[in-house]
Amino acid sequence: MTDAAHAPFHTGPDFARAADAADPLAAFRAHFHIPRVRDVAPSATTNPDAPCTYLVGNSLGLMPRATRDALTQELDDWASLGVEGHFHAAHPWFPAHEEVRANLAGVVGALPREVVAMNSLTTNLHLLMVSFYRPTRERHRIVIEDAAFPSDSYAVNSQAAFHAPHAGFDPARAVLRLTPREGEVTLRTEDILATIDREHASIALLLLGGVNYYTGQAFDIAAITRHALAKGITVGWDLAHAAGNLALRLHDDGPDFAAWCSYKYLNSGPGAIAGAFVHERHLADRSLPRFAGWWGNDPATRFRMTPDFVPVASADAWQLSNPPVLALAPLRVSLGLFAQAGMPALRAKSIRLTAYLAFLLDDHNRRHPSRAVRVLTPSDPAQRGCQLSLVLPGDARAAFRALQARGVVCDFREPDVVRAAPVPLYSSFADVHAFASILSGVLAEGAA
Numbered sequence: 001m002t003d004a005a006h007a008p009f010h011t012g013p014d015f016a017r018a019a020d021a022a023d024p025l026a027a028f029r030a031h032f033h034i035p036r037v038r039d040v041a042p043s044a045t046t047n048p049d050a051p052c053t054y055l056v057g058n059s060l061g062l063m064p065r066a067t068r069d070a071l072t073q074e075l076d077d078w079a080s081l082g083v084e085g086h087f088h089a090a091h092p093w094f095p096a097h098e099e100v101r102a103n104l105a106g107v108v109g110a111l112p113r114e115v116v117a118m119n120s121l122t123t124n125l126h127l128l129m130v131s132f133y134r135p136t137r138e139r140h141r142i143v144i145e146d147a148a149f150p151s152d153s154y155a156v157n158s159q160a161a162f163h164a165p166h167a168g169f170d171p172a173r174a175v176l177r178l179t180p181r182e183g184e185v186t187l188r189t190e191d192i193l194a195t196i197d198r199e200h201a202s203i204a205l206l207l208l209g210g211v212n213y214y215t216g217q218a219f220d221i222a223a224i225t226r227h228a229l230a231k232g233i234t235v236g237w238d239l240a241h242a243a244g245n246l247a248l249r250l251h252d253d254g255p256d257f258a259a260w261c262s263y264k265y266l267n268s269g270p271g272a273i274a275g276a277f278v279h280e281r282h283l284a285d286r287s288l289p290r291f292a293g294w295w296g297n298d299p300a301t302r303f304r305m306t307p308d309f310v311p312v313a314s315a316d317a318w319q320l321s322n323p324p325v326l327a328l329a330p331l332r333v334s335l336g337l338f339a340q341a342g343m344p345a346l347r348a349k350s351i352r353l354t355a356y357l358a359f360l361l362d363d364h365n366r367r368h369p370s371r372a373v374r375v376l377t378p379s380d381p382a383q384r385g386c387q388l389s390l391v392l393p394g395d396a397r398a399a400f401r402a403l404q405a406r407g408v409v410c411d412f413r414e415p416d417v418v419r420a421a422p423v424p425l426y427s428s429f430a431d432v433h434a435f436a437s438i439l440s441g442v443l444a445e446g447a448a
């Protein structure tokens with residue numbers, strides 16, 4: 001980043017314009033379709049043809065312009081080549097999952113053979129728990145955040161219920177939910193480590209979100225993983241809100257496994273193909289229990305078509321089926337943009353964009369203490385990614401609807417939280433400025 005990109009924040013729109021002009025990643029915005037105000041807010045009366053203020057890349061990332069052509073290419077290859085496309089398509093289908101591997105590994109800080117793109121997130125969590133949740137009567141508990149995404153709660157509850165009759169434990173007491181201290185909304189690392197110290201003898205698996213979907217809190221993946229592994233606990237991470245958001249170092253941090261989706265920060269479209277990571281130390285272990293399918297078999301022997309499964313020594317061993325080409329094309333395009341931009345540069349811009357949002361909200365709170373916005377997300381940049389979770393004063397749902405009507409796209413979580421996530425690939429400082437000033441105006445109207 002240039003010096004201008006480090007200048008102290010100011011409240012006026014000139015600052016945002018200058019920051020965008022100095023942003024070395026600004027050109028990436030042009031690689032995305034930004035929805036127009038008229039399409040996302042049909043009732044909006046001002047600037048209907050302008051791009052909306054899109055701050056919901058933590059839910060569904062925007063579509064890269066190159067995605068349409070990439071998909072059309074696959075369809076054209078199918079139309080013209082039929083089955084020959086497996087080897088002669090522009091991006092041959094047979095090794096389609098191989099083509100995304102290096103860039104996928106780059107985004108999450110893994111070795112290429114530690115990652116695979118497959119299935120969807122909850123499916124991958126289950127497949128990985130088949131291998132890495134190995135409960136016994138004495139040691140069977142699973143630690144998650146109390147505020148975990150519901151799908152994770154369902155996944156661990158159902159895994160515990162599945163094993164309980166055979167292992168001989170009570171599934172109703174198998175999931176240990178981490179709660180914040182009284183009066184606090186986020187978890188303290190020291191408290192997580194203390195729980196591990198206190199309860200480790202009964203804990204089989206720790207499965208946390210890298211970034212909590214609700215509060216936006218980013219966990220200290222390195223410290224928590226190290227501590228839990230040292231106590232003999234298997235460690236997995238749900239990186240739905242962390243992949244493409246934080247500068248992850250999965251190989252070095254050493255969790256046993258991780259999984260993430262690609263429709264949020266990884267911009268690969270609704271229901272996009274997900275990712276999975278298995279640490280290198282497990283890849284040669286053929287004794288691990290797992291659910292197997294032919295695309296997990298060693299490619300050297302796959303087409304001998306024998307009934308004996310020989311897992312390949314990579315994360316592909318967890319892959320069941322042949323690669324879904326139409327799902328992989330958008331991921332390939334998006335990961336190409338991540339590779340060009342580089343996670344360190346993206347994270348540097350992200351820290352600054354989100355700090356700018358926090359600065360503008362502070363300014364609003366100073367000027368209007370009676371309608372102050374409370375930020376649930378930690379103020380320490382190391383403990384958050386792009387997203388800030390905001391508790392709005394007064395009728396938060398009405399304020400959210402008023403934001404929508406003004407072309408702001410963010411989201412609402414019951415009972416009163418608006419989540420706003422400026423993402424470094426396509427959000428601008430001007431977007432952040434627009435959001436903060438529209439929000440301030442909306443809250444003033446609500447108070448009038």
Ligand SMILES: Cc1ncc(COP(=O)(O)O)c(C=O)c1O
Nearest residue numbers: 120121122149151209213240261
């Ligand atoms: C943290 C987290 N875990 C799990 C899921 C479920 O993802 P999927 O529907 O892709 O399985 C989500 C979805 O948003 C999520 O945010």
